Amino acid sequence: MLQLDSHPTGRHFLQIPGPSPVPDRILRALSLPTIDHRGPEFGALGRKVLAGIRQVFKTQHPVVIYPASGTGAWEAALSNTLSPGDHVLMFETGHFASLWQKMAARLGISTEFLVYGGTDADLPQAPGWRHGVQADLIEARLRKDTGKKIKAVCVVHNETSTGVTSDIASVRRAIDAAGHPALLMVDSISGLASADFRHDEWGVDVTISGSQKGLMLPPGISFNAISPRALDAMKSATLPRSFWAWDEIVEMNKDGYWPYTPNTNLLYGLSESLDMLLGEGLDNVFARHQRWGAGVRAAVNAWGLPIQCADPAVYSPVLTGVITPEGIDADAVRRLIHQRFDLSLGTGLGKLKGRMFRMGHLGDSNDLTLVAMVAGVEMGLKLSGVKLAGSGVQASMDYFAGHAAPAALQKAA
Numbered sequence: 001m002l003q004l005d006s007h008p009t010g011r012h013f014l015q016i017p018g019p020s021p022v023p024d025r026i027l028r029a030l031s032l033p034t035i036d037h038r039g040p041e042f043g044a045l046g047r048k049v050l051a052g053i054r055q056v057f058k059t060q061h062p063v064v065i066y067p068a069s070g071t072g073a074w075e076a077a078l079s080n081t082l083s084p085g086d087h088v089l090m091f092e093t094g095h096f097a098s099l100w101q102k103m104a105a106r107l108g109i110s111t112e113f114l115v116y117g118g119t120d121a122d123l124p125q126a127p128g129w130r131h132g133v134q135a136d137l138i139e140a141r142l143r144k145d146t147g148k149k150i151k152a153v154c155v156v157h158n159e160t161s162t163g164v165t166s167d168i169a170s171v172r173r174a175i176d177a178a179g180h181p182a183l184l185m186v187d188s189i190s191g192l193a194s195a196d197f198r199h200d201e202w203g204v205d206v207t208i209s210g211s212q213k214g215l216m217l218p219p220g221i222s223f224n225a226i227s228p229r230a231l232d233a234m235k236s237a238t239l240p241r242s243f244w245a246w247d248e249i250v251e252m253n254k255d256g257y258w259p260y261t262p263n264t265n266l267l268y269g270l271s272e273s274l275d276m277l278l279g280e281g282l283d284n285v286f287a288r289h290q291r292w293g294a295g296v297r298a299a300v301n302a303w304g305l306p307i308q309c310a311d312p313a314v315y316s317p318v319l320t321g322v323i324t325p326e327g328i329d330a331d332a333v334r335r336l337i338h339q340r341f342d343l344s345l346g347t348g349l350g351k352l353k354g355r356m357f358r359m360g361h362l363g364d365s366n367d368l369t370l371v372a373m374v375a376g377v378e379m380g381l382k383l384s385g386v387k388l389a390g391s392g393v394q395a396s397m398d399y400f401a402g403h404a405a406p407a408a409l410q411k412a413a
C-alpha cells in the first residue's frame with residue numbers, strides 16, 4: 001500500500017519565499033568531498049567566495065560569513081555595534097521586523113518601533129503590515145533626537161512576511177537630512193541577490209543576509225556586510241559577543257580562513273551560486289525577479305483577491321502575499337494545496353496567521369514553474385470554495401507570453 005509519507009512522483013513545488021528551490025548545479029557542488037579547512041585548497045575557496053560575495057552586496061568592505069541561519073547574523077549585527085541600554089529606532093513592516101525588535105530587546109537594547117502612518121487598506125489586526133518603511137517618519141524622529149541618543153536605525157529591506165520591499169536609499173537620505181550619526185542596519189535576508197541592493201552606495205553600515213533565498217543555497221550560512229563606521233563602532237560596543245565577534249573573523253578571512261570550522265560544503269555551493277549570479281549579471285537577475293513578480297501578480301489580480309502589499313511602488317520581486325476572503329482560513333487552503341498538488345506555499349506569519357498565504361517567485365524557477373504554481377493555487381482556491389473573478393493561470397500565461405524574457409529574445413536572435 002502506498003505510504004502517505006512516501007516521496008510523491010515528480011518535483012515538489014517549493015514555492016515558499018525561502019528556502020528557495022536549489023539549482024542542480026549547486027546541489028552537485030554541495031556534494032564535493034569535504035576538505036581540510038586549514039589546507040591550501042580551502043584557502044583558495046575562502047578567498048574566492050569572500051571576494052565574490054562582496055560583489056553581490058556591492059561593497060568594497062568586509063563581508064563576514066557565519067555557519068548560522070539569518071537569525072544568528074541579526075544577533076551578530078547588534079552585538080558587534082551596540083552596548084547594553086543603547087537606544088535604537090526600528091520600523092514595523094511585518095513579522096521579521098518584529099522578531100528583530102524582540103531580539104534586540106532580549107539583548108538589553110532599548111528599542112523604539114515606528115509604524116506606518118496611514119490607515120488606508122490595512123488589515124485591522126496588523127497596522128502597517130501592507131506598507132514599506134516611511135523614511136519621512138524616521139527623519140522626523142531623528143530630528144527630535146537632539147542629544148543623539150539613537151545609536152542605530154534598523155530596517156528590513158524585503159519583508160518576507162508581507163511581500164514589501166522598502167526603499168533603503170530613502171532611509172539613508174532621511175538619516176543624512178536629519179544630520180544624525182546613527183548607524184544604518186538593514187536586514188536583506190530575502191532581498192539580496194533577488195532585489196536591487198547596494199551596501200556602499202546606500203550608505204548601509206551593516207547588511208544582514210542569508211543563504212536560502214536569492215543565493216539559491218540550502219539554509220545554513222548567513223552574512224554581515226560591514227562598513228568602516230560599523231567596524232569602528234565595534235571598538236567601543238560592549239554587548240557580550242564571542243562567536244559572533246567580527247574582529248578575529250575579519251583578520252583570518254584576509255587569507256581565506258576562519259577562526260573556527262566553517263561550513264565547507266555550503267561554501268562550495270556559494271562558490272557555484274556566485275558563478276551563476278555574477279555570470280548572469282546582477283541587473284539581469286533583478287530584472288528576472290521583477291518580471292516573475294509581475295507575472296504572478298497578474299494572476300492574483302485576475303482572481304480579484306487583494307495583494308498583501310498595498311503600495312505598488314514597493315511590490316516585492318521575491319514573493320507575493322495574497323489575502324483570502326473573510327471566513328476562508330488561508331492555512332486550510334495551503335494545507336489542501338500541499339496535500340493535493342505537492343505544492344508548498346508560505347503561511348501567514350504572526351499577526352497575519354490564517355488571513356493570507358505567500359507565493360515565492362525566487363530560486364531555481366522559470367515561467368513554466370511559476371505558471372504551474374499559479375495553477376496549483378487556483379485549483380486549491382476553487383476547491384476551498386473561494387469565488388474567483390477570473391483565471392489567474394490565463395493572466396499569468398498572457399503576461400509571460402506577452403513579456404518575453406530578455407535572455408529568451410537573445411537566444412531567438
Ligand SMILES: Cc1ncc(COP(=O)(O)O)c(C=O)c1O
Pocket residue numbers: 018069070071072096156158159160161187188189190210219
Ligand atoms: C526578512 C527575514 N529576516 C530574518 C529571517 C530569519 O532568518 P533565519 O530563519 O534564516 O534565521 C528571515 C527568514 O525567513 C527573513 O525572511
